[in-house]
Amino acid sequence: MEAQKVDMFLMMNGKFFEGLQIPFIRERLLQLDDSKYVLIQTASFKDPTISLVVSLLGGSLGIDRFLIGDTGLGVAKLLTCGGLGIWTIIDWFMIMGRTREVNFERLQRVLL
Amino acid sequence: MQKKKLYFFILGFALTGYAWVAGNHYLLQADRPTFNVCLFRMATGLPCPSCGTTHSVISISNGNFKAALNENILGYLAALLLLVIPVWIVGDLVLRKESFYTFYGQMEGYLRKKWIAYPAIILILVNWAWNIYKTL
Numbered sequence: 001m002e003a004q005k006v007d008m009f010l011m012m013n014g015k016f017f018e019g020l021q022i023p024f025i026r027e028r029l030l031q032l033d034d035s036k037y038v039l040i041q042t043a044s045f046k047d048p049t050i051s052l053v054v055s056l057l058g059g060s061l062g063i064d065r066f067l068i069g070d071t072g073l074g075v076a077k078l079l080t081c082g083g084l085g086i087w088t089i090i091d092w093f094m095i096m097g098r099t100r101e102v103n104f105e106r107l108q109r110v111l112l
Numbered sequence: 113m114q115k116k117k118l119y120f121f122i123l124g125f126a127l128t129g130y131a132w133v134a135g136n137h138y139l140l141q142a143d144r145p146t147f148n149v150c151l152f153r154m155a156t157g158l159p160c161p162s163c164g165t166t167h168s169v170i171s172i173s174n175g176n177f178k179a180a181l182n183e184n185i186l187g188y189l190a191a192l193l194l195l196v197i198p199v200w201i202v203g204d205l206v207l208r209k210e211s212f213y214t215f216y217g218q219m220e221g222y223l224r225k226k227w228i229a230y231p232a233i234i235l236i237l238v239n240w241a242w243n244i245y246k247t248l
Contacts (some may be wrong), residue, residue, distance in 0.1 A: 060152040060160060070113070071220040076125060078236070079190050081150040081162050083125070084132060088151055 001032045009040060016045040016103040025104075028111055036111075043110045045103040048096040055095040059088040064095050068102045115213045119201050126198045133194075137170050159247050161240040165190050182246075185239055 006029040014022060029040070046068050055064035062077030082088035091098075113121075139146050146167075152160035168187020171180035180187050200212045222228050 060150065069220075069224075071223045072216055073113075075223070076122075079162050079165060079186055079193075080129070081152070081160050081165070084128075085149040085151045 001029050001034055001037060003030065005034075005037055006030055013045060016047065016100060017107075018097070018100045018104070021100075021104050025107065032111065039110055040107075043106065045106065046099050048099040051095050051099040052092070055088075055091050059091050059095075060085065064091060068095070068099050070098070070102070115210055118213065118216065119205065123198060123201055126194060129190075129194055133166060133169050133173070136166050137173070140167075140170060159240075159243045161236050161243060162186050162190075163243060169194070184243060 006026055009029065010022060010026060017025060032040075051064055051068055054067050058064065059077075060082030062074040062082065065071070065074035065077055077083055077087060077091075080087070083090075136146050148154065150160050150163055152158070153163060162184065164184035165187045168180040168183040168185075169191045171177070171183060172187060172191045197212070204210060204212050223232065
């Protein structure tokens with residue numbers, strides 16, 4: 001894929017990934033065929049800031065985990081009053097990182 | 113999530129659950145007040161959808177199935193998961209299988225389907241409304 005297109009993609013979507021992952025993503029996208037560009041453009045990613053807001057407001061009901069696609073853990077959180085309240089507080093600090101991780105996993109699935 | 117990470121997370125979570133239920137069981141028998149750890153209840157004064165689950169699980173362990181139903185129906189689900197999942201995971205770890213991991217992935221897939229997710233959300237909301245009604 002052309003470097004210009006890759007840089008454009010990273011400029012638009014860089015906030016959805018960890019800083020450490022960006023060079024790896026760039027490398028992978030550069031090796032990718034041009035035909036996959038549309039596929040990558042249409043991939044949707046979760047915004048870490050929105051997941052943090054949802055975690056602050058509805059974390060004790062597990063809504064943050066449901067939002068990012070961790071349905072199993074969402075059910076666990078919902079059934080336990082947000083993991084006895086402790087998991088809810090931990091997730092206020094962890095959810096942004098986990099959202100970026102989920103976004104990276106999603107991108108990898110698209111790239112395969 | 114990776115298999116090993118998921119297994120140890122759920123095992124730790126289940127062990128905490130057992131310790132929590134045992135601690136609350138002791139406090140109830142000693143006629144002492146139990147802890148309120150629900151942030152939702154602390155913030156709003158209203159119970160969350162799963163408030164009462166601990167008491168429900170304790171009632172189930174004592175054989176009071178009707179009382180458990182009245183405290184929170186989700187206690188049945190929690191008790192079932194607490195009984196089955198640790199045994200399943202330990203079995204998987206010992207036999208070097210990944211049957212629970214596969215099942216977990218399949219269940220996540222099912223729960224994301226609209227025809228399962230929407231009725232489940234409605235059931236949770238109905239149970240929540242009942243939970244709030246009981247405390248009023």
